[in-house]
Amino acid sequence: MADAFIELDGVEKVFEVRRKTGFLKRERRQVRAVDALSFTVARGEMVGYIGPNGAGKSTTIKMLTGILTPSAGRLRVAGIDPSRERTRLAHRMGVVFGQRTTLWWDLPLIDSYRLMHRMYRIPDARYRENLQRLVELLDLGELLDVPVRQLSLGQRMRGDIAAALLHDPEVLYLDEPTIGLDVISKTKVRDFLRQLNADRATTVLLTTHDLQDIEQLCSRVMVIDHGRLVYDGALAGLHEAGESERTLVVDLERELPPIEAPAPARVVRVEGPRQWLAFPASESAAGLVAQVAARYPLVDLSVREPDIEAVIARMYTERGGTPVSEPS
Amino acid sequence: MGSWRVYPAVAAGGFRRYATYRVATAAGVFTNTVFGLILVYTYLALWEARPGLGGYDQAQAVTYVWLGQALFAMLAVQGGGFEVELMERIRTGEIAVDLYRPVDMQLWWLANDMGRAVFQLLGRGVVPFVLGALLFPSALPAEAAVWAAFLLALLLAMLVSFAIRYLFALSAFWLLDGQGVAQALMVTGLFCSGMTLPLNAFPGSLGEVVQALPWAAQLQVPADVLMGETALLEAYVFQAAWAVALLAAGRLLQSAATRRVVVQGG
């Protein structure tokens, strides 16, 4: 890749966990949280990083941010080895941990920003300019003088995102940025991230359980499982890779035997007059709807998009693996 | 009022919760042993300069030290039992949910704290006590009946300890400042329980006052019961009277607090 901003080459992270096996006996076991992980992210890319709990997502983020030292392999962010030059890299990256605020709980929001100003040695003019822009984009104007403890979850998340961006980082890591937020807050956060990526070409890597985050933000998705990268590509491709299916939900006038649908579509569930038909995500729904409508008395129908989490789950089961819990 | 079977389950839960922290328990045993050592040496010096102080001989003073270290965590002398959680629930307003539970709040927390206390007596108390008895002269009774009497005194001590902390914790409804309350609990607990110096060694009328306060029921009275320095009935009456009075006061405060539940924040 022309301008690889994040580079991982055969990165491994092995933990030794001790498990209790008896009253005093402990069993030592090595857990490979990340295994031979190789990928690159170009400057300005926005990448979704997903996988089940314990797959190695947060271990990867911790290595990228310099919190953890890799056991093996080569890792560079902006040409810097994060674990060796932690503080130098810190000036060039922003991190938002969704479930953990870094803002000062009892102080007005603005005080936390003033601390960032000084801690990151942001030149005054640039700080003022960035603050003004972030306040405007994230709609924080009314909140600057409010103690953080009084902010709602969504307001706090926006406040945290602004805090992570005041020093103009080249890369932003977001760990579950929309977790627990209401729909409106989610939309605000997503709109902002899209704009940030477009306007300032900030590289964004986000982990999430909310697949709408990925659908709406990321052109590229990486799926990690058992510490290995099992998919890397466009979101659409992930549907195919997992042979995902959409579902046509049909409400008939009355209870009827399962609809005889044209293959590969098939009825997967019947509940009274309502029936569920699965069909490949890659095919148009229109043909199927037309055929069903021609032969059955329809009251209502709807098409459900594939649940990507289910798709990923199926990828795992096809690989025959079972999720392991991640030491964190 | 819910089923009575709830409370043993709650107590078992309290026990198990503390039992999971093995490292913390071991660390606590270490700390109690270190403080016990320091105190034993100072008491030995003190009783050497003033034999028979407070009616104890040197061996009794030493036993008093190790008993104090053994009961320190169990009686939560400087706080650190259920009241931390209760005050946090009051502060955050979660307490409102507890009030709707079909159980008696005071009994529920008492059961919870009893579970904790039993674990900490076994987990944190036994080792320093045995070590102390092995390494230094001690004044332990040989008769099983005295130990049984001591156990009853311990149970009453625990009730008083709980009742005191329940009152302190409920004050958070009005004060909304856990830190100050925790400090007050610590100061009174350490000083008035006789953790720093046996209450019978306090001079003059100060000694009479602290020996009449409820904190005396926590360490001083069980120690005297164990070492045969008090009449049993008198000791039990003193402990039981304070337990009943303070538990009743807790109920009064509880109903006053319930009437003015303010859910903080939102």
Place this chain on the structure above:
Amino acid sequence: MVEGLRAYRMIAGMWIRSTMAYRASFVLTVCGNLMLTGLDFVAILLMFSQVDALGGWTLPEVALLYGLSATSFGIAQLAFGSVGSLGGRVRDGSFDTLLVRPAPVLAQVAADRFALRRLGRGIQGAAVLGWALVATDVDWTVVKVLLVPVTLVCGAVIFGSLFVAGGAFQFLAQDAAEVQNAFTYGGTTLLQYPPTVFGRDLVRGVTFVLPLAFVNWVPAAHLLARPYPLGLPDGAAFAAPLVAVVCAALAGAAWRAGLRSYRSTGS
């Protein structure tokens, strides 16, 4: 080092402002702290209400020990006391948020939850020290006068090293904060009493292995012209700076080792 002090100042400043958000509560806790730390001295007073000397030391002499120990402990606790709650931060994962900041981690941990109320201990210790210096019968010379502030600084460094080393230990055992208490709070309690009270092996350990004796026992013995139990040479009182430097170096090494182990194991 300069970076560390800068970060420390900034973060501690934020915490002071946080506490001032609840001003009344702050005043209350400072008073509470004064009382709490004063209890140790009250216990000593109570003992001396029953006896004239403890281990051969009079009340003003013991007060000198107490004042030196409590004051330097107060300074160390104010500056480094928060390192003691490192285990909790590691356990709940919030320690990671410190590692993504462009500032030394130790400075951030030490300044975390900076509690000005801890001033109470130092103030109370200094008050006792002031009284003891007047009440004791010291043959003051210029050297002896200088020895007092030097001892206080060295004592603070020695206690500070204990706090940092104890914090480093919590990287390995997150629930073991109490072990640190045994050394820090236990240490200052021990030093409040004369060395003659304790068993010889204990004194030897506290002098040569964990050199807490240089916080006050050894310098106070020099000030009061009393022989130190182990027959140390009289000049030993002036070794305190050297002892403090060695302690600080060892604590620094322990901290770095602990942090390295955390970053390689993530726990």
